[in-house]
Amino acid sequence: MADGPRSATARAHSNIAFVKYWGNRDHRLRLPANSSISMNLADLHTTTTVAWERSLRLDTLRINGALAADSALERVRNHLDMLRARFKTRRYARVCSMNNFPMGTGIASSASAFAALTMAAGTALGLNLSERELSILARMGSGSAARSIPSGYVEWHAGHSHETSFAETFASSDHWKLIDVIAIVSRAHKRTGSSAGHETAGSSVLQPARIGSAADRMGAVKSAIMRRDFEQFASVVEEDSNLMHAVMMTSDPPLLYWAPLSFAIMKEVRHWRTVEHLQVCFTLDAGPNVHCICASTDADAVVARLQALSSELEILRSTVGCGAYILKP
Amino acid sequence: MADGPRSATARAHSNIAFVKYWGNRDHRLRLPANSSISMNLADLHTTTTVAWERSLRLDTLRINGALAADSALERVRNHLDMLRARFKTRRYARVCSMNNFPMGTGIASSASAFAALTMAAGTALGLNLSERELSILARMGSGSAARSIPSGYVEWHAGHSHETSFAETFASSDHWKLIDVIAIVSRAHKRTGSSAGHETAGSSVLQPARIGSAADRMGAVKSAIMRRDFEQFASVVEEDSNLMHAVMMTSDPPLLYWAPLSFAIMKEVRHWRTVEHLQVCFTLDAGPNVHCICASTDADAVVARLQALSSELEILRSTVGCGAYILKP
Numbered sequence: 078m079a080d081g082p083r084s085a086t087a088r089a090h091s092n093i094a095f096v097k098y099w100g101n102r103d104h105r106l107r108l109p110a111n112s113s114i115s116m117n118l119a120d121l122h123t124t125t126t127v128a129w130e131r132s133l134r135l136d137t138l139r140i141n142g143a144l145a146a147d148s149a150l151e152r153v154r155n156h157l158d159m160l161r162a163r164f165k166t167r168r169y170a171r172v173c174s175m176n177n178f179p180m181g182t183g184i185a186s187s188a189s190a191f192a193a194l195t196m197a198a199g200t201a202l203g204l205n206l207s208e209r210e211l212s213i214l215a216r217m218g219s220g221s222a223a224r225s226i227p228s229g230y231v232e233w234h235a236g237h238s239h240e241t242s243f244a245e246t247f248a249s250s251d252h253w254k255l256i257d258v259i260a261i262v263s264r265a266h267k268r269t270g271s272s273a274g275h276e277t278a279g280s281s282v283l284q285p286a287r288i289g290s291a292a293d294r295m296g297a298v299k300s301a302i303m304r305r306d307f308e309q310f311a312s313v314v315e316e317d318s319n320l321m322h323a324v325m326m327t328s329d330p331p332l333l334y335w336a337p338l339s340f341a342i343m344k345e346v347r348h349w350r351t352v353e354h355l356q357v358c359f360t361l362d363a364g365p366n367v368h369c370i371c372a373s374t375d376a377d378a379v380v381a382r383l384q385a386l387s388s389e390l391e392i393l394r395s396t397v398g399c400g401a402y403i404l405k406p
Numbered sequence: 407m408a409d410g411p412r413s414a415t416a417r418a419h420s421n422i423a424f425v426k427y428w429g430n431r432d433h434r435l436r437l438p439a440n441s442s443i444s445m446n447l448a449d450l451h452t453t454t455t456v457a458w459e460r461s462l463r464l465d466t467l468r469i470n471g472a473l474a475a476d477s478a479l480e481r482v483r484n485h486l487d488m489l490r491a492r493f494k495t496r497r498y499a500r501v502c503s504m505n506n507f508p509m510g511t512g513i514a515s516s517a518s519a520f521a522a523l524t525m526a527a528g529t530a531l532g533l534n535l536s537e538r539e540l541s542i543l544a545r546m547g548s549g550s551a552a553r554s555i556p557s558g559y560v561e562w563h564a565g566h567s568h569e570t571s572f573a574e575t576f577a578s579s580d581h582w583k584l585i586d587v588i589a590i591v592s593r594a595h596k597r598t599g600s601s602a603g604h605e606t607a608g609s610s611v612l613q614p615a616r617i618g619s620a621a622d623r624m625g626a627v628k629s630a631i632m633r634r635d636f637e638q639f640a641s642v643v644e645e646d647s648n649l650m651h652a653v654m655m656t657s658d659p660p661l662l663y664w665a666p667l668s669f670a671i672m673k674e675v676r677h678w679r680t681v682e683h684l685q686v687c688f689t690l691d692a693g694p695n696v697h698c699i700c701a702s703t704d705a706d707a708v709v710a711r712l713q714a715l716s717s718e719l720e721i722l723r724s725t726v727g728c729g730a731y732i733l734k735p
Contacts, residue, residue, distance in 0.1 A: 282619040283612050283652060290611040316656055323612060323652030327645055337670035344662055 083168075084128035085200035089192035089225045089401035091121040091184055093257050093360065093368050095298045095314045096291060097321040098220050098233065100278025107220045108242050110278065111291035112235040114298050115224045117250065118257055119398030121178040123189035126171075126405075127197040133169035140174050152272075156191065156218040160198050163214075170198065178393060179264045184366060187271065191218030192225035192401045200403055211401070212243040220275070228400035230302055232295070250397040253305045256376040258357075260383050261391040262338045262365040269332055271363045280329040287320045307372055311350060311358035314370065318360040325363070336365035342386065343367065349382060412497075413457035414529035418521035418554045418730035420450040420513055422586050422689065422697050424627050424643045425620060426650040427549050427562065429607030436549045437571050439607065440620035441564040443627050444553045446579065447586055448727030450507040452518035455500075455734075456526040462498035469503050481601075485520060485547040489527050492543075499527065507722060508593045513695060516600070520547030521554035521730045529732055540730070541572040549604070557729035559631055561624070579726040582634045585705040587686075589712050590720040591667045591694040600692045609658040616649045636701055640679060640687035643699065647689040654692070665694035671715065672696060678711060 092115040100110040136154050138145040145153075157170055172194065176186055195215040199206045206214070208227055216223035216233075223243055224231045229250035236242030278284050294317050301310035325332040335343075339361060346359040346369055356372035357379050371379050376394065383390055421444040429439040465483050467474040474482075486499055501523065507513055524544040528535045535543070537556055545552035545562075552572055553560045558579035565571030607613050623642050630639035654661040664672075668690060675688040675698055685701035686708050700708050705723065712719055 283615050283649070286612050286615040312658075315660065319652075319655045319660065320612070323648075323656060326648045327652060329641075331644065331648065331676075333669075333673055333676070335669060337666040337673075340664060340669045341666035344666075347660075347662070 083201045083203065084126060085197045085403060086124065086126040086405040087193045087197035087200065087401055088122050088124045088404050089189045089196065089222075090117040090119060090398035091123075091178065091186065091189045092117045092221065092224045092231065092398075093370070094221065094224070094362065095310075095360065095370075096294050096317050097362070099275060099321045099324060100284055100288070101220070101275050102235070104276060106239050106242070107216050108237075108239075109220055109233070109235050110284070111288045112295055113221075113224070113233045114231065114295060115221070115233070116230050116255065116257075117225060117228065117398035117400065118395040119250070120395035121184060121189070121393065122398075123174055123176050123186065123193045124404065125174040125190065125193035125197045127194065127201045128171045129166060129168040129198075129201055130171055131168060133171060136169045136172065138172045138174070141176060152218070153194065156194065157198065159217055160195070160214065164199070164202055164204065166202060170201075179261065184259065184362070184364070184393075187219035188221040188225045191215050191222035194218065195222070196226070196401045196403065200406060208400070209243045209245070212245070213239065216242060219272070226401050229397055232299070246400070247299060248302055250399055253302060253397075254373040255397060256371045256373050257395045258369040258371055258376055258379050258383065259393040259395070260342055260367040260369065261393060262336050262342070262367060264391075269363075274325065274332055274363055277328040277330070277332065278324055281324040281327040283320075283324050283327055287324050290320075307356045311356075314358050314360050315347070322361065332363075334363050334365060335361065338387065339365045339367050342369075342383070345382065345386060349379070355379060412530045412532065413455060414526045414732060415453065415455040415734040416522045416526035416529065416730055417451050417453045417733050418518045418525065418551075419446040419448060419727035420452075420507065420515065420518045421446045421550065421553045421560065421727075422699070423550065423553070423691065424639075424689065424699075425623050425646050426691070428604065428650045428653060429613055429617070430549070430604055431564070433605060435568050435571070436545050437566075437568075438549055438562070438564050439613070440617045441624055442550075442553070442562045443560065443624060444550070444562070445559050445584065445586075446554060446557065446727035446729065447724040448579070449724035450513060450518070450722065451727070452503055452505050452515065452522045453733065454503040454519065454522035454526045456523065456530045457500040458495060458497040458527075458530055459500055460497060462500060465498045465501065467501045467503070470505060481547070482523065485523065486527065488546055489524070489543065493528070493531050493533060495531060508590065513588065513691070513693070513722075516548035517550040517554045520544050520551035523547065524551070525555070525730045525732065529735060537729070538572050538574070541574070542568065545571060548601075555730050558726055561628070575729070576628060577631055579728055582631060582726075583702040584726060585700045585702050586724045587698040587700055587705055587708045587712065588722040588724070589671055589696040589698065590722060591665050591671070591696060593720075603654065603661055603692055606657040606659070606661065607653055610653040610656040612649075612653050612656050616653050636685045640685075643687050643689050644676070651690065661692075663692050663694060664690065667716065668694045668696050671698075671712070674711065674715060678708070684708060
């Protein structure tokens, strides 16, 4: 490597899972308990610059301009340690990361963050990593980051080892123009982050049943997406979201990520679909915000109905996004 | 039997389950998928008079003074058919039933109703039925009615046949003076009644896990009640309620019995216990109302906090009740 700073900037999108990741079979490697499916969110992204510098004696991290400390910094340092060991460099890195969406509210900021970080870090070192290698490495930072590397509709194969647990595209972003209309029920940082939550999944008596039936839902969601069958898609996506939250709320300690307003919106969404025949269904990650996945023709109607429910509700909206990419090599 | 009318009046109490009944192994006999535990509610009762009359050509039913028709009448007639066949009478019955609490809101009106009906019907025929026989017969009308026959803290043995599926007392009503403070979130009649709901339980992938782990919770709740250990009691009771609702919301079709306000109260109750150290926990049946089970010393504080949450919230309150009994032979 040359003596000067080596830097690169990468962008990765957040993703929303239709078959959820919750719980690991191997915590250290973040090998998930089950395979999962998601789509990337074009309008929610993290842009990260990594500069490996000779003069640094420690990694530094800025998020949205502010110097990060504590757990965010520690998690990034652990990831950089892993990359240093793998790529045989002793340099430390200056990391600047910008999110265009609120963090810690159940919109997976860690997914886009670790996908962008991994891609920027590798490119800055002059490495030419394959999509699969990037997905595997991003997974080590945050499981769902594996899914933010490939483009469009993505399947993360649970795999049985470090090398076999990666995500890949199974349908392109223009295959089906779904829209994610996100009701921001709360911007507050969640009390139990996903990484800690994953470790409690095994304490629910329901987790084995969720895992044991995940392959059926994977097949049903993939087939619904390939056929653009919204009805089948909706029923499996809502069931899968409810299954994950069922595990969460029966864990020790119980995790209640929903807010009362989340629950009200879930019921409304079901009503809009089953009675008013809008093509919309809900799914919630480890937070209170409700992702209303809509056919593009019905997104405006869903936004209007959400605003009618609560005029103060902040609403984000995203189309299907591409994979992680280099902005500036 | 003499020629004149034979009548009797019985009273039975509602009950609230700590380990829930949801799903049958035999729908016709109402043999439950798992054993359950409850306490009777002294202040919520049904008083039923049954008069077997020679002159009647059909059973008639009044509930709270009004002639009943449709499904309520049909269900009572089916139960009376069963009793007629078993007790070898051809008479029809005039049934008058009074509830002192709202029906169809997740407070088990069918439990107290079929317990009182069964006891009044048998007594009016001059039969001297044992508590076990009454519990078995009441079960045929409504599963949880089996638990409203014995007194105090009750265990319903799932059993493996008609004769072995009955409830009995395992701790008397004065063993531990718990209070049920019930937040009436809605008086509206629920859309999917429990009987129909029980038949969907098997469609959730989570039901086998709930059933398979029920024996552990039975043991834990019984032991907590015997030792008056509120902490252990609370954690298992809330887990069991969440498990049942997890099965409901992942059934086909999904059953969402909670209202947003139910969910808000559940979160508050958890906060009151874990942060403010009140002895209170929540449990919800097939409806939106929240049963806040409290130590008697903390019931006033719980009522005050519920009223502070929503001044319009109607609140019922009950101590532990005795078993079904004859008011007028």
